[in-house]
Amino acid sequence: MKLASLKKGRDGELIVVSRDLGRYCGAADIAPTLQAALDEWDIAQPKLEARFEALQDEQITSFPFTPAECHSPLPRAYHWADGSAYVNHVELVRKARGADMPESFWTDPLMYQGGSDTFLGPTEEIAMPSTDWGIDFEAEVAVVTTDVPMGISAAKAEDSIRLLMLVNDVSLRNLIPGELAKGFGFYQSKPSSAFSPVAVTPDELGHHWRGGMVHLPLHAILNGEKIGSPNAGVDMTFNFPQLIAHAAKSRPLGAGTIIGSGTVSNVDRAAGSCCLAEVRMLEIIADGKAKTPFMQFGDQIEIAMYDENDSDIFGTIHQRVVQYVNPQ
């Protein structure tokens, strides 16, 4: 089934969306919000599935679905941790600055925790005071978990995955070097992320969901021009169950935890890139310097994934960069 959150209050209002993303019907009588559904998933899930089937069968009053009326499926969440599962991307970034990559990066995932209190909606503007911060998108896949006990094995972690979404993990590239040099990881350099309009259960992906990853291209389109469409199931060194097990090593994870894949990236360069930083790294490796700028005010980014019938699975993240005006 497919779920989304209409804009309403801080946590949105839960709706069920048709498979073709054309129609929706309310679900707040089952659970007022997606977080509430995740908190009591075993109770909510069969009711939501029944509502979804009724919507598919046109047995229920429905309304036209419009992503612009939606917040991110979880407008705010208690935990958002992002891995770097496409290790070849990490290797590339390091190669561009002449740094070797520790061998352990192939066996021990990189993961950082992102701000989850103020997500952007899927079509909400990215407002920053200056392009000097190096505004970039990162197109990724993410899973939403149920409660996960501390110390879970990767083998058991797949059962904890409830939903999948796409992410734009907005990054401020020019704030990263200074921040990482301090040794405490990302904080200011990772502003609010945005998620796809719709979250889907793994069964919606059919055979494209296998081995704990999504075997479909992820498309990143900047100002109408394709930047990349690497396959999210190729070159993913750590699958989602492994990322979940990593996250739960020393503490349990709460229901509604979002775990991201990191920027999707394929070794096959013909697939293109899912962030401008990678485009620039390839330019540096090829020509000694980057010629593609980071995002400018007015630039638009679209992130989407399609099934074999070219149907949009998650709805499209479509955001424009604008200048932030400080209200003070």
Added chain:
Amino acid sequence: MKLASLKKGRDGELIVVSRDLGRYCGAADIAPTLQAALDEWDIAQPKLEARFEALQDEQITSFPFTPAECHSPLPRAYHWADGSAYVNHVELVRKARGADMPESFWTDPLMYQGGSDTFLGPTEEIAMPSTDWGIDFEAEVAVVTTDVPMGISAAKAEDSIRLLMLVNDVSLRNLIPGELAKGFGFYQSKPSSAFSPVAVTPDELGHHWRGGMVHLPLHAILNGEKIGSPNAGVDMTFNFPQLIAHAAKSRPLGAGTIIGSGTVSNVDRAAGSCCLAEVRMLEIIADGKAKTPFMQFGDQIEIAMYDENDSDIFGTIHQRVVQYVNPQ
């Protein structure tokens, strides 16, 4: 006023606690949870204050207050970011390993984001599979904010502080070097934190709350023996408004954001330490090696702050370390 959350469901049930921590009365009719109160603070605050006054004046039915019946004031939160405001502590840690401290650390706060989906209660056990992970406490002060706009100035940030609490920022010292070497900051090395039984409004601290910091000693007691009682208002290089402004540089903060001070530490060594890592660093600097071990199974840590009449302000964090048995 003083607020707490009785254990109930995932988010607890909001109660108002008397100034002397002796009695409480329900407040769920005003707001079901502390997060709900923070989400609509302007509406909830006057009603909660009135309830608190009625409790103080014994005009309302009340019950004996027992910290063991409480969860952390926010059992889960959307954002928990911890600064390192006592820079002399950071300098000491680095000195012990022979590393200079960048001059910028005196002007640009260190901050990391901690897991906020599964906080421990104030008297809940700290369960870890092995003491080899180097289990340590960190006694800190924290504030809880309302909504904070992106780009807020430190001058304006103090108005966003709604509540204060104490924190035990549990740390796994032996996981830190490997994790920081990866360059992405803390994640597995910072398991679930615990907070004081009670959160208090700044006015409860009277003249001890000034300049955006708390001017009282913070006591850390290990197995009944005082490890330290440094004054939280001394040697705090960055006050809470500065830490909030740092956190809000590139995105807004949601209501209920928790910002921590980092381990409280005074240059005057007679005040002792608020974590075992600092004790060990001082031993290394003095004798070339650490003799105090990290926490062992059965060890108990108490963290508390008292006013000038020796009254416990926040209730005491009192946790025991036990061995975690993996349910798998």
